[in-house]
Amino acid sequence: MVRVDQGNQGVGAASELVVDDIADSHGHHSDRSKPDDGSGLTGGESGHPFERHWGRIRARMQVEVGEVEYRTWLRQIRLGEVEADEITLLLPTRFLRDWVRSQYGDRLSTLWHAEVPHIRRVELQLAAEEARERPAAADHAVPAGSAPVVVVASAGGVKPGHAAPPAEPGIARGELAAPLDPRFSFDSFVVGKPNEFAHACARRVAERPSSPGFNPLFLYGGVGLGKTHLMHAIGLELARGERTTTVAYMSAEKFMYRFIAAIRSQSTMEFKEQLRSVDVLMIDDLQFLIGKDNTQEEFFHTFNALVDAGKQIVVSADKSPSDLSGLEDRLRTRLGCGMVADLHATTFELRISILEAKAAASGVAVPPKVLEFLAHKITTNVRELEGALNRLIAHANLFGRPVTLEATQEVLHDILKAHDRRVTIEEIQRKVAEHWNIRLTDMSSARRARAVARPRQVAMFLAKQLTSRSLPEIGRKFGNRDHTTVMHAVSRVAELMERDTAFAEDVELLRRMLES
Numbered sequence: 234m235v236r237v238d239q240g241n242q243g244v245g246a247a248s249e250l251v252v253d254d255i256a257d258s259h260g261h262h263s264d265r266s267k268p269d270d271g272s273g274l275t276g277g278e279s280g281h282p283f284e285r286h287w288g289r290i291r292a293r294m295q296v297e298v299g300e301v302e303y304r305t306w307l308r309q310i311r312l313g314e315v316e317a318d319e320i321t322l323l324l325p326t327r328f329l330r331d332w333v334r335s336q337y338g339d340r341l342s343t344l345w346h347a348e349v350p351h352i353r354r355v356e357l358q359l360a361a362e363e364a365r366e367r368p369a370a371a372d373h374a375v376p377a378g379s380a381p382v383v384v385v386a387s388a389g390g391v392k393p394g395h396a397a398p399p400a401e402p403g404i405a406r407g408e409l410a411a412p413l414d415p416r417f418s419f420d421s422f423v424v425g426k427p428n429e430f431a432h433a434c435a436r437r438v439a440e441r442p443s444s445p446g447f448n449p450l451f452l453y454g455g456v457g458l459g460k461t462h463l464m465h466a467i468g469l470e471l472a473r474g475e476r477t478t479t480v481a482y483m484s485a486e487k488f489m490y491r492f493i494a495a496i497r498s499q500s501t502m503e504f505k506e507q508l509r510s511v512d513v514l515m516i517d518d519l520q521f522l523i524g525k526d527n528t529q530e531e532f533f534h535t536f537n538a539l540v541d542a543g544k545q546i547v548v549s550a551d552k553s554p555s556d557l558s559g560l561e562d563r564l565r566t567r568l569g570c571g572m573v574a575d576l577h578a579t580t581f582e583l584r585i586s587i588l589e590a591k592a593a594a595s596g597v598a599v600p601p602k603v604l605e606f607l608a609h610k611i612t613t614n615v616r617e618l619e620g621a622l623n624r625l626i627a628h629a630n631l632f633g634r635p636v637t638l639e640a641t642q643e644v645l646h647d648i649l650k651a652h653d654r655r656v657t658i659e660e661i662q663r664k665v666a667e668h669w670n671i672r673l674t675d676m677s678s679a680r681r682a683r684a685v686a687r688p689r690q691v692a693m694f695l696a697k698q699l700t701s702r703s704l705p706e707i708g709r710k711f712g713n714r715d716h717t718t719v720m721h722a723v724s725r726v727a728e729l730m731e732r733d734t735a736f737a738e739d740v741e742l743l744r745r746m747l748e749s
């Protein structure tokens with residue numbers, strides 16, 4: 234049984250949630266809870282009247298200075314006497330006291346004053362006797378090795394007077410930290426029609442977080458289309474700014490496991506406070522929370538607390554809020570309240586631009602023919618496209634040979650074969666016919682009624698997008714039609730998709746079904 238402490242509001246429900254959610258994600262129950270250690274200590278229960286305030290200040294400091302620095306210098310601080318406008322903080326050694334005083338003294342005073350306005354002075358003292366009398370006043374909250382670290386890039390860096398130089402924004406500061414990848418910047422994100430709206434929204438949030446109408450920002454789209462890239466870009470951009478903005482980025486899965494860890498180490502209050510003290514919270518791959526009802530509940534509360542406090546939330550998922558059917562209704566509703574931006578499947582043009590940018594950055598000359606070939610063959614996922622190009626480049630560097638079409642086919646034969654196998658024209662025809670409720674034979678019939686001709690054109694379009702068949706080959710599969718008919722179908726469907734969003738969504742849905 235997980236111990237439930239009265240002092241930790243909401244932990245009872247949360248404790249059960251942990252076991253439930255582990256069972257959900259692993260398909261069986263596992264009792265990973267820790268037995269009661271009998272210490273009687275729980276988060277926020279030292280008995281000191283200012284313990285809760287101190288908990289919030291500690292969480293804030295942890296976020297600002299990073300986990301390593303926090304543990305080295307600040308974790309051992311205990312609360313001492315409060316007299317009039319002064320609070321005493323106790324440290325176990327003279328060296329620590331002097332160091333904390335010189336490096337963090339001002340910041341601690343500011344935070345104390347902000348938290349408890351009548352406190353104007355912070356006195357740092359050697360703990361001496363007091364330390365023995367009040368052994369674990371503040372330390373139990375974040376046990377070593379199991380601290381639920383919120384990963385933070387502290388834009389604007391560490392405040393003046395702080396000890397170590399700030400960690401590079403987004404670089405992990407503790408063993409649980411989820412770093413922002415410096416490669417995923419706005420500069421390296423190639424913008425095209427399918428992602429321009431999502432990109433513009435991400436830029437806007439990075440420039441002006443918490444703007445009305447943009448909070449939360451919900452980014453969604455298929456696998457490998459740049460959601461994570463855009464989220465990192467927002468974080469990196471904020472980290473470059475002048476203002477002091479704390480950004481926490483984590484996957485929904487990490488969110489759940491950190492929450493579980495916090496419950497096990499009985500530090501949920503600190504976990505919540507850490508989360509709620511950030512300015513921008515970004516949760517990636519939210520669909521992971523489907524079926525994890527209790528973690529959803531926790532996320533919902535965090536979400537509300539942050540939005541109500543004017544903080545920015547950015548969330549990504551593989552579907553739109555309304556299609557995330559396993560999520561609780563009230564969460565879906567709130568997620569859809571801000572800006573919802575779709576990253577559409579890439580077009581040939583965008584894939585070419587991405588390949589060109591990545592090839593140029595690599596410094597290896599890749600002929601346009603090879604880029605075109607790759608953009609035709611690998612249509613689904615930018616990650617795979619990038620992987621294929623990287624392999625070619627590595628090969629060229631290793632053997633000192635130029636990249637040619639022949640070499641490409643040889644080096645990537647396994648990837649290309651897998652892509653050829655992925656979708657057949659017959660499967661496309663079947664799915665499209667089912668979708669519009671027409672007979673499969675109409676895919677090759679001579680009927681020209683729109684109810685039949687339009688689905689047939691869509692099937693041709695998808696055959697061009699999803700297979701590596703040539704136009705004449707596709708034409709043959711559609712009742713021996715000419716390649717110009719296929720060409721016309723492809724451009725007609727692309728044109729209609731631009732104009733008619735409902736139609737575009739239909740085609741997009743079919744594509745996703747065929748690719749999954």
Ligand SMILES: Nc1ncnc2c1ncn2[C@@H]1O[C@H](COP(=O)(O)OP(=O)(O)OP(=O)(O)O)[C@@H](O)[C@H]1O
Pocket residue numbers: 417421422423424428454455456457458459460461462463518551587615616619
């Ligand atoms: N428009 C783009 N410009 C440059 N690189 C891109 C673009 N879109 C995607 N990528 C690259 O493709 C790879 C996959 O992108 P990312 O991880 O952001 O996808 P995702 O949508 O989060 O996928 P998943 O659903 O798997 O989480 C990354 O290396 C990313 O840099």
